[in-house]
Amino acid sequence: xxxxxxxxTHLIKTRGQQVTLRCSPKSGHDTVSWYQQALGQGPQFIxxxxxEEERQRGNxxxxxxxxxxPNYSSELNVNALLLGDSALYLCASSFLAGGGTDTQYFGPGxxxxxx
Amino acid sequence: GQQLNQSxxxxxxxxxxxxxxxxxxSSIFNxxxxxxxxxxxxxxxxxxxxxxxxxxxxxxxxxxxGITRKDSFLNISASIPSDVGIYFCAGRSxxxxxxxxxxxxxxxxxxx
Numbered sequence: 001x002x003x004x005x006x007x008x009t010h011l012i013k014t015r016g017q018q019v020t021l022r023c024s025p026k027s028g029h030d031t032v033s034w035y036q037q038a039l040g041q042g043p044q045f046i047x048x049x050x051x052e053e054e055r056q057r058g059n060x061x062x063x064x065x066x067x068x069x070p071n072y073s074s075e076l077n078v079n080a081l082l083l084g085d086s087a088l089y090l091c092a093s094s095f096l097a098g099g100g101t102d103t104q105y106f107g108p109g110x111x112x113x114x115x
Numbered sequence: 116g117q118q119l120n121q122s123x124x125x126x127x128x129x130x131x132x133x134x135x136x137x138x139x140x141s142s143i144f145n146x147x148x149x150x151x152x153x154x155x156x157x158x159x160x161x162x163x164x165x166x167x168x169x170x171x172x173x174x175x176x177x178x179x180x181g182i183t184r185k186d187s188f189l190n191i192s193a194s195i196p197s198d199v200g201i202y203f204c205a206g207r208s209x210x211x212x213x214x215x216x217x218x219x220x221x222x223x224x225x226x227x
Binding site: 004033035040041042043044045048056057058090092103104105106107108109 | 119163214
C-alpha cells in the first residue's frame with residue numbers, strides 16, 4: 001500500500017520564476033492538504049482540496065494556487081517566487097467521504113530553494 | 116500565520132527517562148493531534164484526541180486533551196534513542212474541512 005508520494009524531492013528556482021509541485025495521496029484517500037514548513041518551524045496550512053475544489057485556505061497570497069485531479073492527485077503552483085518561499089512543502093492526504101476518519105498522512109515533502 | 120505554543124522548545128534527556136511536553140492555544144480546538152518528524156521526512160501521526168479530557172495511549176506515549184480545549188500534553192515513558200526527533204502538536208477547530216494549526220515544535224535529544 002503506497003503512502004503519500006511527492007515530486008520532485010528537491011527543486012532550485014530563481015526569484016520571479018514559477019514552480020509546480022505534485023502529490024499523490026495514499027491509496028483510498030480523497031482529500032489533499034498542502035503545508036509550507038520553513039526551517040525550524042511547524043508546518044503552515046496553505047489549502048485543502050476535496051472533490052477537485054479548494055475547501056479551506058490558510059493565510060497565503062494568491063500566488064499560491066492548486067488543483068486536484070479526478071484521480072485525487074494534486075498540484076501546488078507558486079508564481080512570482082520570492083526568497084521567502086524557500087521551504088519544505090508538505091502534502092497530506094486523508095479520507096473525508098462517507099464520514100471516514102480524517103486523519104492526515106504526510107508525504108516526505110519537496111524542498112524548494114529560491115535563489 | 117498562527118502557531119500553537121509548545122514547551123519546552125528543546126530538551127536533552129538520558130535514555131530511560133520520562134519526557135513531558137505541552138502545547139497551548141489562545142483558541143479552542145475540537146481535535147488535538149501529536150506528530151513526530153524525523154529529518155528529511157514528513158510528520159507522522161502519533162496520537163489523535165477528539166474529546167475534552169480524553170487520555171489516550173499509544174505504546175509508551177500518552178497524550179491528553181485539556182479540559183479547557185485550549186491545551187494538550189504528551190508524555191513519553193522510558194525514552195529510547197529512536198525517540199529523537201521533533202514533536203509537533205496540532206489543533207483543529209472543526210471537522211475534516213477545517214485547517215490544522217501546528218505548534219512550534221519540541222526538539223528531543225536522547226543521550227544513550
